[in-house]
Amino acid sequence: xxxxxxxxxxxxxxxxxxxxxxxxxxxxxxxxxxxxxxxxxxxxxxxxxxxxxxxxxxxxxxxxxxxxxxxxxxxxxxxxxxxxxxxxxxxxxxxxxxxxxxxxxxxxxxxxxxxxxxxxxxxxxxxxxxxxxxxxxxxxxxxxxxxxxxxxxxxxxxxxxxxxxxxxxxxxxxxxxxxxxxxxxxxxxxxxxxxxxxxxxxxxxxxxxxxxxxxxxxxxxxxxxxxxxxxxxxxxxxxxxxxxxxxxxxxxxxxxxxxxxxxxxxxxxxxxxxxxxxxxxxxxxxxxxxxxxxxxxxxxxxxxxxxxxxxxxxxxxxxxxxxxxxxxxxxxxxxxxxxxxxxxxxxxxxxxxxxxxxxxxxxxxxxxxxxxxxxxxxxxxxxxxxxxxxxxxxxxxxxxxxxxxxxxxxxxxxxxxxxxxxxxxxxxxxxxxxxxxxxxxxxxxxxxxxxxxxxxxxxxxxxxxxxxxxxxxxxxxxxxxxxxxxxxxxxxxxxxxxxxxxxxxxxxxxxxxxxxxxxxxxxxxxxxxxxxxxxxxxxxxxxxxxxxxxxxxxxxxxxxxxxxxxxxxxxxxxxxxxxxxxxxxxxxxxxxxxxxxxxxxxxxxxxxxxxxxxxxxxxxxxxxxxxxxxxxxxxxxxxxxxxxxxxxxxxxxxxxxxxxxxxxxxxxxxxxxxxxxxxxxxxxxxxxxxxxxxxxxxxxxxxxxxxxxxxxxxxxxxxxxxxxxxxxxxxxxxxxxxxxxxx
Amino acid sequence: xxxxxxxxxxxxxxxxxxxxxxxxxxxxxxxxxxxxxxxxxxxxxxxxxxxxxxxxxxxxxxxxxxxxxxxxxxxxxxxxxxxxxxxxxxxxxxxxxxxxxxxxxxxxxxxxxxxxxxxxxxxxxxxxxxxxxxxxxxxxxxxxxxxxxxxxxxxxxxxxxxxxxxxxx
Numbered sequence: 068x069x070x071x072x073x074x075x076x077x078x079x080x081x082x083x084x085x086x087x088x089x090x091x092x093x094x095x096x097x098x099x100x101x102x103x104x105x106x107x108x109x110x111x112x113x114x115x116x117x118x119x120x121x122x123x124x125x126x127x128x129x130x131x132x133x134x135x136x137x138x139x140x141x142x143x144x145x146x147x148x149x150x151x152x153x154x155x156x157x158x159x160x161x162x163x164x165x166x167x168x169x170x171x172x173x174x175x176x177x178x179x180x181x182x183x184x185x186x187x188x189x190x191x192x193x194x195x196x197x198x199x200x201x202x203x204x205x206x207x208x209x210x211x212x213x214x215x216x217x218x219x220x221x222x223x224x225x226x227x228x229x230x231x232x233x234x235x236x237x238x239x240x241x242x243x244x245x246x247x248x249x250x251x252x253x254x255x256x257x258x259x260x261x262x263x264x265x266x267x268x269x270x271x272x273x274x275x276x277x278x279x280x281x282x283x284x285x286x287x288x289x290x291x292x293x294x295x296x297x298x299x300x301x302x303x304x305x306x307x308x309x310x311x312x313x314x315x316x317x318x319x320x321x322x323x324x325x326x327x328x329x330x331x332x333x334x335x336x337x338x339x340x341x342x343x344x345x346x347x348x349x350x351x352x353x354x355x356x357x358x359x360x361x362x363x364x365x366x367x368x369x370x371x372x373x374x375x376x377x378x379x380x381x382x383x384x385x386x387x388x389x390x391x392x393x394x395x396x397x398x399x400x401x402x403x404x405x406x407x408x409x410x411x412x413x414x415x416x417x418x419x420x421x422x423x424x425x426x427x428x429x430x431x432x433x434x435x436x437x438x439x440x441x442x443x444x445x446x447x448x449x450x451x452x453x454x455x456x457x458x459x460x461x462x463x464x465x466x467x468x469x470x471x472x473x474x475x476x477x478x479x480x481x482x483x484x485x486x487x488x489x490x491x492x493x494x495x496x497x498x499x500x501x502x503x504x505x506x507x508x509x510x511x512x513x514x515x516x517x518x519x520x521x522x523x524x525x526x527x528x529x530x531x532x533x534x535x536x537x538x539x540x541x542x543x544x545x546x547x548x549x550x551x552x553x554x555x556x557x558x559x560x561x562x563x564x565x566x567x568x569x570x571x572x573x574x575x576x577x578x579x580x581x582x583x584x585x586x587x588x589x590x591x592x593x594x595x596x597x598x599x600x601x602x603x604x605x606x607x608x609x610x611x612x613x614x615x616x617x618x619x620x621x622x623x624x625x626x627x628x629x630x631x632x633x634x635x636x637x638x639x640x641x642x643x644x645x646x647x648x649x650x651x652x653x654x655x656x657x658x659x660x661x662x663x664x665x666x667x668x669x670x671x672x673x674x675x676x677x678x679x680x681x682x683x684x685x686x687x688x689x690x691x692x693x694x695x696x697x698x699x700x701x702x703x704x705x706x707x708x709x710x711x712x713x714x715x716x717x718x719x720x721x722x723x724x725x726x727x728x729x730x731x732x733x734x735x736x737x738x739x740x741x742x743x744x745x746x747x748x749x750x751x752x753x754x755x756x757x758x759x760x761x762x763x764x765x766x767x768x769x770x771x772x773x774x775x776x777x778x779x780x781x782x783x784x785x786x787x788x789x790x791x792x793x794x795x796x797x798x799x800x801x802x803x804x805x806x807x808x809x810x
Numbered sequence: 811x812x813x814x815x816x817x818x819x820x821x822x823x824x825x826x827x828x829x830x831x832x833x834x835x836x837x838x839x840x841x842x843x844x845x846x847x848x849x850x851x852x853x854x855x856x857x858x859x860x861x862x863x864x865x866x867x868x869x870x871x872x873x874x875x876x877x878x879x880x881x882x883x884x885x886x887x888x889x890x891x892x893x894x895x896x897x898x899x900x901x902x903x904x905x906x907x908x909x910x911x912x913x914x915x916x917x918x919x920x921x922x923x924x925x926x927x928x929x930x931x932x933x934x935x936x937x938x939x940x941x942x943x944x945x946x947x948x949x950x951x952x953x954x955x956x957x958x959x960x961x962x963x964x965x966x967x968x969x970x971x972x973x974x975x976x977x978x979x
Binding site: 339340342343424425426428651682745747748749750752753754755758785786787788789790796 | 817832833834835836837842880904906907908909
């Protein structure tokens with residue numbers, strides 16, 4: 068009934084209208100049929116960006132929809148897009164060499180989806196490439212020696228403003244104040260000389276007068292990674308590499324405008340004991356870094372400026388520091404380029420040599436109150452690289468390092484130094500199995516100082532190293548270096564430093580390595596010519612000082628126990644001859660004085676165990692390392708000064724979503740021997756084992772397309788009081804908040 | 811995963827517990843290694859004395875060569891001229907602080923030089939420490955770790971000076 072009534076209710080229309088209506092319905096049905104797939108099955112896009120944890124865009128990252136035959140790769144801006152995706156649920160996966168894969172579920176309903184992914188570097192990376200061991204690219208698992216890599220993310224996560232603090236966590240490495248020691252190579256000599264060579268992109272970076280490393284000048288935010296070679300490396304690097312090499316690899320400039328901003332602020336806790344609370348307030352510190360990188364045609368550059376201010380947890384422990392860094396690269400062609408570096412630092416600081424006594428552990432002696440030190444240092448470097456053929460390339464590295472400092476002690480110590488260095492290196496791929504690396508290097512320095520005098524030093528070195536790679540899993544490395552040095556009035560000396568190493572892949576999981584090497588170290592100008600009085604301690608020059616030498620042997624094994632568990636073990640033996648150490652002497656008038664001299668025949672033996680365990684893939688990582696050092700002065704049969712017998716580091720990282728948490732634990736046993744300065748330093752013998760625990764928490768805004776990260780760091784959480792150096796309390800508990808932005 | 815996380819946290823906790831010691835701490839005078847006592851001066855002080863110090867040598871002064879800075883382990887601040895008694899405590903300020911150990915020669919030395927000379931002939935020994943009243947040989951001072959040794963008393967009799975070590979005038 069109803070239907071009839073409806074029909075009856077249809078108004079009458081003309082015939083033409085009927086035809087038109089029929090045609091309309093026909094066309095409607097036709098088009099619905101024609102586009103039915105589009106209408107009833109609309110497709111969408113998945114797009115976004117991929118970056119690393121520092122916000123740097125990652126190119127060539129594979130982006131795939133798991134189970135579908137669809138995917139894309141990110142471009143140089145880190146952007147990707149996958150078109151024509153039907154509505155539904157998918158699993159999208161991001162993967163790239165050297166990074167942990169990242170996957171997440173997505174739901175596409177009625178609009179396109181944007182995903183911004185952040186990839187973390189792989190924690191267990193046995194296929195890592197490093198350039199320090201042979202001065203050319205090598206797989207770390209194919210080296211005959213022990214090596215470590217500190218990635219840039221570790222520096223940011225720990226809010227490291229001075230590279231020395233990052234090295235405190237590297238297996239087998241420990242710091243005594245500002246002096247670095249690899250497997251017990253160094254004790255403490257008030258900054259005079261170093262047994263570990265620091266290099267910036269391969270350019271040696273120590274001062275011309277004291278021969279020390281100025282950690283503060285290293286632009287931490289511009290570091291790509293830090294490569295550490297353990298054991299004598301004089302066969303390639305000459306003097307100072309007697310204990311190892313630390314090579315700081317800086318970041319490449321970006322292809323597009325990239326700006327980085329970091330700011331942090333924090334405070335030191337008050338000491339727990341009223342006697343030690345010298346200021347009554349929470350001492351503060353802060354820092355600011357601005358960095359910009361860009362490229363225009365064949366030219367790219369990075370400029371970074373940093374200002375750090377620390378009011379000091381110790382009286383006279385304050386400093387204010389300005390660090391400048393510029394790196395510019397001009398590409399002549401795809402095969403040749405020229406890189407220019409400039410590093411500068413201006414620093415004003417208090418002078419805290421040692422405490423008044425244990426009851427005034429954060430206060431210097433009355434006579435040292437109010438002392439200041441001012442320093443300006445500049446390092447300019449040039450690196451020219453030319454790949455002539457697929458098999459032959461040349462690298463020329465040249466640098467000029469000027470240092471100028473003065474203090475306000477009673478001696479008014481000051482020094483101005485110029486250090487010039489040039490190295491020409493060739494890499495010759497003689498066959499698929501043989502790479503020959505050769506080079507020559509010349510150095511010249513002059514000093515004008517009231518404590519070192521006006522000495523000059525000149526040196527020349529020539530080296531060659533052959534790396535053989537056989538068709539079966541054996542790699543051999545053999546090389547030598549000849550050095551000749553002339554230091555002012557000292558006798559001219561020369562040294563030949565050969566080395567030999569092998570690496571054998573026993574199975575897919577086990578790699579054996581072994582190396583024999585020799586090293587030498589010329590005395591720094593400070594060790595030979597210092598004549599001063601510092602806080603009552605008289606130091607006299609030694610015109611008879613000679614270079615020291617060593618012979619090292621290492622046997623190591625790397626075991627990939629599980630895909631996510633890597634264990635590395637090494638045993639080592641270092642024999643030192645004419646070991647240079649400071650000693651306390653008495654002259655014929657009964658006056659005591661300090662002097663550097665070749666006093667010892669020394670031996671350092673030990674072993675190292677390093678484990679990296681990715682407990683929950685992509686989320687929970689654990690690193691443990693233990694180093695046992697048995698050091699001996701063979702003349703006195705006592706332990707070498709400032710060397711702990713046991714070093715243990717533990718690190719845990721946990722990441723969940725945009726949050727990350729971490730903890731670092733450090734243990735160093737109480738050093739057995741120190742300098743006998745008890746006559747100068749009240750309670751100078753007071754020292755304990757070192758336990759420190761650092762905690763951190765971070766939040767990465769990249770997940771929400773905001774290019775920034777926030778970190779909270781609490782160092783020395785236990786507020787454990789210890790000294791690394793006589794009468795010099797290490798930092799108390801401190802907390803900081805840091806913010807990084809990228810745009 | 812929870813088990814693994816708990817295991818990792820347990821390791822962290824273990825390390826934390828090991829590190830719960832606070833490390834170095836201030837040391838009260840009573841806990842500090844050192845010695846204290848009284849110096850008594852008998853008779854009239856000699857004319858022209860510019861410096862009087864309590865000094866401690868590690869080894870006995872058998873020759874003038876033993877009078878050297880390496881052997882010298884403690885030098886007090888100046889003892890005021892003309893005093894009759896002087897109470898001292900080595901944990902107070904000093905020119906050269908002393909630590910735990912065994913010391914064979916403890917004396918009060920005087921000089922007429924304005925500077926703190928290290929030349930043996932510039933000094934005259936006014937009094938020597940004798941243990942248990944035995945003046946036939948000088949006493950040995952033993953300072954254990956974290957202990958203040960008391961009653962190291964010395965008598966300086968200007969009218970009856972002790973035997974002088976070799977090298978003096």
